[in-house]
Amino acid sequence: SAADQWTLLFDGESLGGSAVGGRFFVEDRVKVSAPVKDLLDELGRFLHLDPHLNIEIEVHADPREGDVDAADLAKRRAEAVAARLVRLGIDPHLISATNAAGTGELLRFRLIPADH
Numbered sequence: 001s002a003a004d005q006w007t008l009l010f011d012g013e014s015l016g017g018s019a020v021g022g023r024f025f026v027e028d029r030v031k032v033s034a035p036v037k038d039l040l041d042e043l044g045r046f047l048h049l050d051p052h053l054n055i056e057i058e059v060h061a062d063p064r065e066g067d068v069d070a071a072d073l074a075k076r077r078a079e080a081v082a083a084r085l086v087r088l089g090i091d092p093h094l095i096s097a098t099n100a101a102g103t104g105e106l107l108r109f110r111l112i113p114a115d116h
Contacts, residue, residue: 008043008109024107029061029068030076032084036107040081043109044088052114055090057081057097060106074099081107 026033032040047053059081061074078097086092094114 004113006111008111009106025077025080029073030080032080036081037084039107040084041088044085044090047085047090047094047111051091051094054094054096054112054114055085056108056110056112057085057095058106058108058110059097059099061099071099 024033024036025031043055047055057078059074059078061068061070061077075097078099082092082095082097085095
């Protein structure tokens with residue numbers, strides 16, 4: 001049920017960025033930034049405490065970021081976030097990553113007990 005799920009939501013400004021071109025991703029706009037690495041490290045530690053939680057990752061890419069396919073950029077970002085969690089030892093079968101074009105940077109994590 002929805003009561004058994006938790007959602008963590010971060011917008012571009014919550015980690016010191018702006019609505020467009022925030023601080024979640026750097027260089028090629030896919031590599032996770034240092035604040036996001038720190039966030040994922042904390043999330044990874046939490047997930048190790050309860051290895052029966054599935055995690056859904058949603059990442060947005062804003063079409064205003066320039067001459068880029070926002071849906072493709074968001075997909076590559078979601079994959080980068082998922083890969084970071086896998087490197088931290090999270091079972092890849094517990095991770096699903098989705099993407100969407102949005103208005104502004106967004107990271108959303110939904111934690112769902114595996115028996116749901």
